[in-house]
Every structure is written in C-alpha cells, then in structure tokens.
Amino acid sequence: MAAKLSVNLNAIAMLRNRRDLPWPSVVGLGEIALQAGASGLTVHPRPDERHIRFSDLAPIRALIDDLHPGAEFNMEGFPTEAFLELVERHQPEQVTLVPDDPAQATSDHGWDFRKSHNLLGNVVDRLKKKGFRVSLFADGDGDREALRIASDIGADRIELYTGPYGGCHDDPGRGAEILEALGRTAEIAAEFGLGVNAGHDLTVANLPALAARITNLDEVSIGHGLTADALEYGMAETVRRFRRACGQDV
Structure with a gap:
C-alpha cells in the first residue's frame, strides 16, 4: 500500500504570521489539501508560536471532525508539559515527539534513545494510556539498539528524519547512500514491530525513490517543499503531485 500524505501547515502559518492579518488561511489551505x-x-506548535499558533489547533481539529472525519491530525513537538497539555486538549490521532530545542529553526536530528530512554518512556506511557498513536523522530542510521529501545518503551512508529537525504538534491551518489541507510533503518524498525513514517525536505523529485525503497512506509509528513510547490501549482494540484510521488493512484 502506498504511503499516506500528511500536509504540514507550519510554513503556511509562518507566511501568515508576517502580518497581523488572517491570510493565507491555515485552515482554508488545510481544507483544500484534504x-x-x-x-x-x-x-508543530512551538512555544513562541512563530509558526502554528495555539489558537489554530481547535479550528484544525474541527475541520477534520466536521468535514473530513477519515483524515488524521498529527501534532509534533518536544514533550514539555505545555505541549502534552495541548495534545490532550486537541486530541490528535497521532503524536510525533521530536528532540527540538525551542530555539531551533526546524527539526534537524532524531532522538538519542539511549540518553532519552527514561523521558520518552514516561511520556509514551502517558500518551498511550490516553489512546494516542505515538511516533518518535529517529535518525536513519540503522542503529538497531536505538530502535529496540524505541520499541521497548512502547512507541507505535518512528519518523525517519530525511533531512540529509533531501539535502543531497545536487549529489545523487550521496543521496543513494543515505537512501539505502534509511531503507535499512526501516527494515530494522519493522523487525521490532514499529511502523515507519518519514519527513523533512521531501520533494516530488526525491519522494518516489524513498517510497520505492521503503516498502513499509506508512506516512510522509511534508511542509516546506509542498508549500513551495503550492506557490507555483496551487495547493490542490500540489497535493495530487505529492500523492502520485508517494505511489498513490490519483
């Protein structure tokens, strides 16, 4: 089965936040995408609300519940108490935990599962008891012990950090090496019963090879490249292009 596409709305929110105006509409473009x-x-609601604002969360939840009940809401962030309270208030279908420092511009590495074992174990337990699917941001380096820890603490999925893969847009040879490492990591994850998501710097150009190599890819979450393409092709056509790149029949 082809990977599902989740549209990350943060880049749209960042553009809106340049002015004290309600456009572009985060919810409106989310509706077009769905x-x-x-x-x-x-x-990814960061503490300073520089992208998604906390006030966006309830309307996005309502959009899915009222008009697209088969769709999923995915909230990602570092597991502070404030973030966990947002999750519990807005009830996403999936929670993706990332090891971001609040000052980071964007996610740029996976968890160190050995060092964060206790933190993640407690948070995953809390979230699973409330019925959330939990995904953990992970490097695509084939670290078997790290993935074993992710499984042991109860995660449902990992999300492969594909930034290094996307960064090789001008170096196909290096891109192929990183793709193979991502594929091996996904295979190991499957051995431990973990589902596999992926995200960061994925494009229509590099997504087909990723989807072909990782046959157990459940979902891709894409924001920057998709939003950039939407400026050229429009949101609806861009979503269709990315769905085709995932291997979906459109």
Missing part, C-alpha cells in the same frame, strides 16, 4: 486527497494535517 479535499485534494491528503490523508491528514500536521502541525
């Missing part, structure tokens, strides 16, 4: 066949919407 109408075009996206399987869900992703947000």
